[in-house]
Amino acid sequence: MVAAYHTRYGQMVQGSAEQVLRAEATTMYRGRVQLIFTSPPFPLNRKKKYGNHRGDAYVTWFASFAETFREFLTADGSIVVELGNAWVQGRPVMSTLALKALLAFLDRGRLHLCQQFICYNRARLPTPAQWVNVERIRVKDSYTHVWWMAPSERPKADNRRVLKPYSAAMRRLLQTQKYNSGKRPSEHDIGTESFLTDNGGAIPSNVLEFANTSASDPYQEYCRKHELSLHPARMPLGLAEFFIRFLTEPGDLVLDPFAGSNTTGAAAERLARRWLAIEPREDYIRGSVGRFGDGVTVAWL
Ligand SMILES: C[S@@+](CC[C@H](N)C(=O)[O-])C[C@H]1O[C@@H](n2cnc3c(N)ncnc32)[C@H](O)[C@@H]1O
Numbered sequence: 001m002v003a004a005y006h007t008r009y010g011q012m013v014q015g016s017a018e019q020v021l022r023a024e025a026t027t028m029y030r031g032r033v034q035l036i037f038t039s040p041p042f043p044l045n046r047k048k049k050y051g052n053h054r055g056d057a058y059v060t061w062f063a064s065f066a067e068t069f070r071e072f073l074t075a076d077g078s079i080v081v082e083l084g085n086a087w088v089q090g091r092p093v094m095s096t097l098a099l100k101a102l103l104a105f106l107d108r109g110r111l112h113l114c115q116q117f118i119c120y121n122r123a124r125l126p127t128p129a130q131w132v133n134v135e136r137i138r139v140k141d142s143y144t145h146v147w148w149m150a151p152s153e154r155p156k157a158d159n160r161r162v163l164k165p166y167s168a169a170m171r172r173l174l175q176t177q178k179y180n181s182g183k184r185p186s187e188h189d190i191g192t193e194s195f196l197t198d199n200g201g202a203i204p205s206n207v208l209e210f211a212n213t214s215a216s217d218p219y220q221e222y223c224r225k226h227e228l229s230l231h232p233a234r235m236p237l238g239l240a241e242f243f244i245r246f247l248t249e250p251g252d253l254v255l256d257p258f259a260g261s262n263t264t265g266a267a268a269e270r271l272a273r274r275w276l277a278i279e280p281r282e283d284y285i286r287g288s289v290g291r292f293g294d295g296v297t298v299a300w301l
Pocket of ligand 1: 234
């Protein structure tokens with residue numbers, strides 16, 4: 001493993017997660033990580049630009065990380081994994097590999113599934129194109145799964161850190177202090193004062209909406225300027241920020257073992273959380289430097 005760069009709050013190391021998490025230099029992080037937030041290489045039936053295992057080998061490979069990840073976590077730490085949908089090549093059917101891998105991972109790590117989230121991207125291009133655009137026998141695949149897991153049933157979490165702005169209707173209600181109480185068709189009994197307190201925002205649902213829609217941001221500009229190709233599977237910065245806010249506090253340590261363009265590190269830096277990122281590909285690491293502006297010290301250039 002090679003130290004690639006560091007910032008005020010974190011560092012990027014070059015290497016595979018297997019190698020780095022077993023190295024002497026990372027033993028000091030064991031039992032200290034509050035959140036592992038990552039989007040692993042997902043199972044593909046054709047080769048993409050980054051390393052992907054195929055078929056059952058993927059399930060075994062991914063599940064093999066469960067115990068190690070657990071060893072790095074604090075007692076009330078969390079693991080959050082983003083996984084897209086995979087399709088069987090050449091056929092209009094979905095691959096079940098990602099689900100098998102998730103179940104094997106939960107099992108191997110003796111982890112609880114705290115909650116499943118959906119990350120909806122309304123701007124996503126129609127895929128798989130053959131079945132959606134050409135034959136018109138499927139609809140657009142436009143979300144990724146985000147699985148929140150933990151060794152404890154009550155990991156550190158606080159939804160007050162991720163409140164969203166109230167809707168116009170709720171703002172009106174808070175102003176007028178009037179609404180219809182009583183039984184709803186769903187059998188919920190709404191009290192006369194249930195909605196009269198201003199809590200500073202609404203509790204979000206587990207359907208999140210984030211997308212990488214901007215054609216230009218500091219990362220993309222940096223990559224263009226230095227003629228580096230953009231990472232093909234970047235996650236939206238807002239998604240990383242959401243889970244870092246929700247499941248950690250300033251000063252906590254966040255780990256991304258499959259960091260790619262280091263979206264996780266950038267989100268953690270903005271939120272004053274310490275972070276450790278691991279990525280084997282030098283070109284992706286070089287591009288990710290651009291996420292930190294002047295606040296980065298590059299070790300191997
Ligand atoms: C889905 S991408 C992560 C993208 C990242 N979340 C971002 O926003 O840029 C998965 C990354 O895992 C890396 N990878 C593949 N095999 C790995 C391994 N054994 N250890 C660590 N990283 C690996 C790939 O190079 C790729 O950049």
